[in-house]
Amino acid sequence: MRIRKADQNEDSRAQRLAKISDALAHTARIEMFQYIMKCNTARTPVRNKDLVAAFPYSQATVSQHLNKLVIGGLIEARQEGTSTMYYANIGALAQYTDLLRMMTIPE
Secondary structure, three states, X not given: OOOXXXXXXXXXXXXXHHHHHHHOOOHHHHHHHHHHHHHHHOOOOXXXXXXXXXXOOXXXXXHHHHHHHHHOOOEEEEEEOXXXXXXXXXXXXXXXXXXXXXXXXXX
């Protein structure tokens, strides 16, 4: 039996779903994402040092978690002066739930 390669659209959907799932696969990243969303809602800037102060992790660990959230598209990092500011991408959550709804079990 020959296995057909899925069309590119399906691959990109699966890849997007995997990246977001990976970003959400750790409790610390979920908590950091929630913290960033809360701060963004209050119009409070969020820097790496703010997250280090808010969570019981080293700066290196916080940076690694932030990188996963950026790769997953859940947050955006923007350089502002000498600081990197972090912003929640709420649209990524909507896209994630849409991708989950579109999942089907192969026959």
